[in-house]
Amino acid sequence: MSILKNLFNSNKPEKEPQIPFPWKSLTSASQLDEIVELSKTKTVLIFKHSTRCGISRMVLSRFEENQIENQEEKVFYYLDLLNFRTISDDIAARFQVFHQSPQLLVIKNGACVAQGSHYDILEMGIK
Numbered sequence: 001m002s003i004l005k006n007l008f009n010s011n012k013p014e015k016e017p018q019i020p021f022p023w024k025s026l027t028s029a030s031q032l033d034e035i036v037e038l039s040k041t042k043t044v045l046i047f048k049h050s051t052r053c054g055i056s057r058m059v060l061s062r063f064e065e066n067q068i069e070n071q072e073e074k075v076f077y078y079l080d081l082l083n084f085r086t087i088s089d090d091i092a093a094r095f096q097v098f099h100q101s102p103q104l105l106v107i108k109n110g111a112c113v114a115q116g117s118h119y120d121i122l123e124m125g126i127k
Contacts, residue, residue, distance in 0.1 A: 021064045022071060023047075023078040029090040031077070036110040038075050044107040046077045047121075048088055048100070056102035059121050063104070066122070 026046065035044050047063065050056045067076070081088055081101055092099045095107065100117035104124065107113070116124045 021067075021076070023076050026077045026079040026087060027084055029087055032087075032090060032094055035075075035077065035107055039107040039110055043074045044077065045074055046079060046091065046105040046107065048079045048081055048091070048103040048105075050081045050101045052082060053101065055118060059102050059119065062122055 035046070038044050047060065049060050067074075079087060079091070088099050088101075091097070091105065095105060095112035095115075097103075097105060097112055097115050102121060103115065103117045104121040105112050105115045106124075114124060
């Protein structure tokens with residue numbers, strides 16, 4: 001069987017190994033203080049994701065594909081809305097945004113300077 005596999009797959013390019021995306025899990029409201037401090041020196045992005053939503057999953061995947069460059073200049077936080085919904089409420093109050101899902105917030109100097117929801121996340125031009 002391996003002869004046939006080699007014969008039929010010989011012209012296919014090998015896939016490059018996938019490097020895991022550098023998400024930091026947002027699991028505590030106290031991390032919002034950390035985010036505010038980090039945002040004074042780096043751009044912080046918070047991705048609020050509903051793990052049961054197909055649109056959210058697709059937007060997350062495309063967002064990750066588009067963030068290959070300049071990752072060292074940003075810090076990425078991931079919020080699982082199903083397990084940590086109350087943190088989303090804390091984010092809304094702290095950064096004065098309405099809760100949406102999926103949602104991306106861009107934090108600089110302690111404030112939300114941009115935010116988008118659903119497919120708008122992909123159009124935000126964050127490179």
